[in-house]
Amino acid sequence: MAEVVEKPAEKPGDVKIEQKVEVTKEEKPVAEKITAGHVHLSGCTGCLVSLADNYEGLFKLLDDYVDWVYDLTLADVRHVPEMDVAFVEGSVCLNQDLAVEELRETRKKSKVVVALGGCACYGNVTRFGRGGQWNQPAHEAYVPIGDVIDVDLYIPGCAPTPQQILHVAVMAYLLLKGTDEQKELATSYLKPLMDLAKRGTEACGCDLMYDVINQSLCMGCGLCAASCPVRAIEMVYGKPQIDTSLCIKCGACYAQCPRSFLNLDVINEFEGIGELVAAAMATGGE
Amino acid sequence: MVLGNYKECVSARATDRSILARAQDGGIVTQLFAFALDEGIIDGAIVAGQGPEPWQPEPIVAMTKQELLDAQGTRYNICPNMALIKEATRSYGLDRVGVVGTPCQMQAVRKAQLYPVGMRYVGDKIALALGIFCMENFSYQGFEAMTEDFCNVKLESAVKMDIGKGKYSVYNSSGEVKQMPLKHTLKFVQPGCHVCLDYVANLADVSTGSVGSPDGWSTVFVRTKKGDDIWAKAMAAGCFETKPIEEVKPGLELVTKLATDKITKNQKHVDERATFGVKADGSAKALRNPYL
Ligand SMILES: Cc1cc2nc3c(=O)[nH]c(=O)nc-3n(C[C@H](O)[C@H](O)[C@H](O)COP(=O)(O)OP(=O)(O)OC[C@H]3O[C@@H](n4cnc5c(N)ncnc54)[C@H](O)[C@@H]3O)c2cc1C
Ligand code: SF4
Ligand code: SF4
Ligand code: SF4
Numbered sequence: 001m002a003e004v005v006e007k008p009a010e011k012p013g014d015v016k017i018e019q020k021v022e023v024t025k026e027e028k029p030v031a032e033k034i035t036a037g038h039v040h041l042s043g044c045t046g047c048l049v050s051l052a053d054n055y056e057g058l059f060k061l062l063d064d065y066v067d068w069v070y071d072l073t074l075a076d077v078r079h080v081p082e083m084d085v086a087f088v089e090g091s092v093c094l095n096q097d098l099a100v101e102e103l104r105e106t107r108k109k110s111k112v113v114v115a116l117g118g119c120a121c122y123g124n125v126t127r128f129g130r131g132g133q134w135n136q137p138a139h140e141a142y143v144p145i146g147d148v149i150d151v152d153l154y155i156p157g158c159a160p161t162p163q164q165i166l167h168v169a170v171m172a173y174l175l176l177k178g179t180d181e182q183k184e185l186a187t188s189y190l191k192p193l194m195d196l197a198k199r200g201t202e203a204c205g206c207d208l209m210y211d212v213i214n215q216s217l218c219m220g221c222g223l224c225a226a227s228c229p230v231r232a233i234e235m236v237y238g239k240p241q242i243d244t245s246l247c248i249k250c251g252a253c254y255a256q257c258p259r260s261f262l263n264l265d266v267i268n269e270f271e272g273i274g275e276l277v278a279a280a281m282a283t284g285g286e
Numbered sequence: 287m288v289l290g291n292y293k294e295c296v297s298a299r300a301t302d303r304s305i306l307a308r309a310q311d312g313g314i315v316t317q318l319f320a321f322a323l324d325e326g327i328i329d330g331a332i333v334a335g336q337g338p339e340p341w342q343p344e345p346i347v348a349m350t351k352q353e354l355l356d357a358q359g360t361r362y363n364i365c366p367n368m369a370l371i372k373e374a375t376r377s378y379g380l381d382r383v384g385v386v387g388t389p390c391q392m393q394a395v396r397k398a399q400l401y402p403v404g405m406r407y408v409g410d411k412i413a414l415a416l417g418i419f420c421m422e423n424f425s426y427q428g429f430e431a432m433t434e435d436f437c438n439v440k441l442e443s444a445v446k447m448d449i450g451k452g453k454y455s456v457y458n459s460s461g462e463v464k465q466m467p468l469k470h471t472l473k474f475v476q477p478g479c480h481v482c483l484d485y486v487a488n489l490a491d492v493s494t495g496s497v498g499s500p501d502g503w504s505t506v507f508v509r510t511k512k513g514d515d516i517w518a519k520a521m522a523a524g525c526f527e528t529k530p531i532e533e534v535k536p537g538l539e540l541v542t543k544l545a546t547d548k549i550t551k552n553q554k555h556v557d558e559r560a561t562f563g564v565k566a567d568g569s570a571k572a573l574r575n576p577y578l
Pocket of ligand 4: 391483
């Protein structure tokens with residue numbers, strides 16, 4: 001086997017990236033926790049179950065990084081408290097005053113509001129009636145939370161994945177409690193998910209048509225098809241073909257597509273970030 | 287990031303004759319997957335199988351060496367390998383998945399791991415991501431036109447295609463080679479390739495291509511810890527013959543040149559998209575930039 005060849009430094013960027021990974025690895029997590037909670041609106045609890053599906057990762061998160069201060073299912077607290085990060089599940093039913101009030105209060109009392117899952121981001125299945133359903137509450141009553149309050153960050157998908165929720169939780173922790181370097185990394189990581197929140201409260205498989213293919217950006221990788229929870233996307237001659245009658249408007253495909261956003265400063269550090277998250281989640285001994 | 291981060295770069299070819307026989311270049315991809323299958327490093331690999339049309343690839347999950355051999359060779363049109371990345375861990379039941387793909391598909395692998403929006407318990411099961419160098423890819427219809435209309439070879443009678451030395455070459459069953467200059471293929475390139483800023487699959491565990499090495503050999507970049515570990519094991523098992531990249535012609539110089547050319551040209555295209563149109567106030571109206 002040949003000798004290890006020194007990597008030629010094409011641009012200063014190459015060198016910087018290696019050093020950055022080194023630094024983030026050595027940093028031990030700091031002791032102080034952030035506060036976070038789960039606000040349950042018109043969702044099926046699938047988003048919360050997804051959080052729990054991190055199994056020991058969830059325990060580690062709650063032990064070392066996050067005080068879980070509000071959760072109708074898990075914590076005995078009746079009113080929305082002050083918190084750093086609020087994970088809101090479900091769309092909001094305008095026919096239910098209490099839900100609207102809770103959402104408004106959540107915004108006032110939280111530093112960061114995360115729309116957790118397709119329903120909170122886009123309405124998803126809650127505003128996707130196809131007949132055969134009760135007519136009350138009225139379909140127009142369910143709106144994505146972004147139609148009522150300003151939302152900082154989206155985690156699309158139905159259900160959102162345990163891994164994406166964990167990544168956001170760890171990055172939110174680094175953003176609020178980390179070193180300057182970690183804050184910078186967390187900011188770059190979270191930015192595209194914050195941009196998704198600015199992009200609007202409607203999603204569809206058609207986003208791939210309008211914002212990827214019609215922008216001459218699709219290169220046919222197929223990742224959108226893999227990400228769809230209802231198999232509404234089939235790859236035909238190297239491009240996604242969307243069966244809109246199946247699409248539940250969860251927003252996963254567009255967010256997952258490498259050509260919706262690909263922040264190279266973050267993606268190029270995939271190995272270091274993977275190790276960072278793994279180290280943060282390592283249980284026992286640490 | 288012209289050549290990306292790497293721990294080692296060599297010129298190599300597989301030692302297994304059955305793999306070399308039908309390999310596009312040095313058989314690196316198939317040899318590494320076959321070794322990883324044998325060793326239980328992967329349970330299967332997503333590769334380009336045969337689609338419904340002649341020379342149209344279609345992603346398949348190969349779980350045996352024979353299936354890997356049947357999927358060898360480059361098909362110059364789109365094979366959406368990432369479409370199977372979740373399914374491989376579901377109905378195929380793989381815990382350790384291998385996947386081969388172009389640089390953009392390696393970007394898809396890493397986005398799936400870093401932003402697993404629709405990838406429930408998938409990222410941690412990607413055990414070996416092999417990248418192949420790529421200057422551009424073609425739509426099936428474009429590829430058909432290049433082969434049949436420009437090179438005058440019916441797809442059914444072609445036995446191999448390759449791109450190199452500024453030409454698209456098609457080999458037919460009677461041993462003839464038909465060629466067309468690469469510059470004439472430009473209009474058949476799929477649009478998404480014009481914004482691509484990666485030539486040598488910077489984000490793969492191990493990436494490989496023909497450029498830089500002599501005919502029948504491949505240039506190999508060993509990039510990640512995972513890739514390094516598997517490459518070292520495969521070397522120890524005698525899977526590959528290697529030569530130091532400094533000792534082969536044309537070597538890294540050509541790889542660097544082509545990578546720089548591609549990135550410069552496409553970066554210019556990305557920049558031009560920013561001023562594509564005009565707003566009412568006279569300022570520029572942009573086409574979307576995925577890298578912002
Ligand atoms: C579109 C395209 C453009 C390329 N451009 C260049 C280039 O500019 N310079 C360069 O040096 N190399 C390029 N390559 C890579 C090169 O052609 C070989 O694929 C590479 O050297 C691997 O050869 P091998 O002998 O190691 O692999 P083999 O043992 O022959 O295996 C090749 C593997 O690639 C898979 N594959 C075949 N077609 C596709 C496809 N369309 N998409 C995804 N996977 C596929 C096969 O299923 C197989 O697993 C390109 C490849 C493609 C697909
Ligand atoms: S096509 Fe699938 S992934 Fe995309 S929004 Fe519709 S349901 Fe979600
Ligand atoms: S994920 Fe994006 S780039 Fe890949 S095939 Fe789908 S739309 Fe195209
Ligand atoms: S040129 Fe880039 S976008 Fe096009 S197929 Fe190759 S790697 Fe993908």
